[in-house]
Amino acid sequence: MNLKKLLDANQDWAKNIVAGDPDFFHRLANQQTPEYLWIGCSDSRVPANQITGLAPGEIFVHRNVANIVQETDFNVLAVLQYAVDVLKVKHIIVCGHYGCGGVRAALENFRHGLIDNWLAGVRSLHRRHEAELSVLPVDEAVDRLCELNVISQALHVARTTIVEDAWERGQHIAVHSWIYRLDNGRIQPLAEAITKPCDLQNFA
Numbered sequence: 047m048n049l050k051k052l053l054d055a056n057q058d059w060a061k062n063i064v065a066g067d068p069d070f071f072h073r074l075a076n077q078q079t080p081e082y083l084w085i086g087c088s089d090s091r092v093p094a095n096q097i098t099g100l101a102p103g104e105i106f107v108h109r110n111v112a113n114i115v116q117e118t119d120f121n122v123l124a125v126l127q128y129a130v131d132v133l134k135v136k137h138i139i140v141c142g143h144y145g146c147g148g149v150r151a152a153l154e155n156f157r158h159g160l161i162d163n164w165l166a167g168v169r170s171l172h173r174r175h176e177a178e179l180s181v182l183p184v185d186e187a188v189d190r191l192c193e194l195n196v197i198s199q200a201l202h203v204a205r206t207t208i209v210e211d212a213w214e215r216g217q218h219i220a221v222h223s224w225i226y227r228l229d230n231g232r233i234q235p236l237a238e239a240i241t242k243p244c245d246l247q248n249f250a
């Protein structure tokens with residue numbers, strides 16, 4: 047693969063944007079005011095901006111394998127705190143995808159390496175839903191666990207001190223659970239947005 051192709055494409059891309067909006071990059075360089083935080087999977091087939099039709103500056107993005115939100119992960123917490131306290135995003139979107147390799151690995155009964163530790167939370171989610179998942183054909187079980195994982199990670203977002211404190215201050219934040227289908231490019235919301243602490247009771 048030739049990297050020159052990427053650099054040339056970048057030149058063309060920047061040129062095209064300036065042709066349509068000469069001030070675009072100057073404006074963006076001075077400030078970003080995204081309304082959305084995206085927490086998604088690192089999978090190359092799920093690029094946040096492209097699948098939501100958003101331009102640079104419109105969505106703050108964090109991606110990791112299997113879109114996991116762990117309360118002990120300083121990377122996601124730093125992103126979340128900056129997005130909520132400084133950027134003041136109004137929507138936090140946890141978006142998983144069907145056929146997620148990370149979620150599949152959490153279902154499989156063999157070692158994949160270091161990643162098995164990263165996936166510990168998804169593996170325990172699998173154990174909690176063993177009865178429902180074990181009767182499904184494996185691909186359906188993976189997809190169902192992808193859905194359960196999104197809902198579970200959105201709950202983790204809502205239960206961080208960052209989001210709890212923001213709600214307490216009266217800041218409006220909605221936490222969304224979405225899933226993306228690789229074979230048709232469509233996003234489907236999975237649950238009602240969580241907009242306040244009492245909503246959490248519905249998910250217990």
Ligand code: CO
Nearest residue numbers: 087089146147
């Ligand atoms: Co994935």
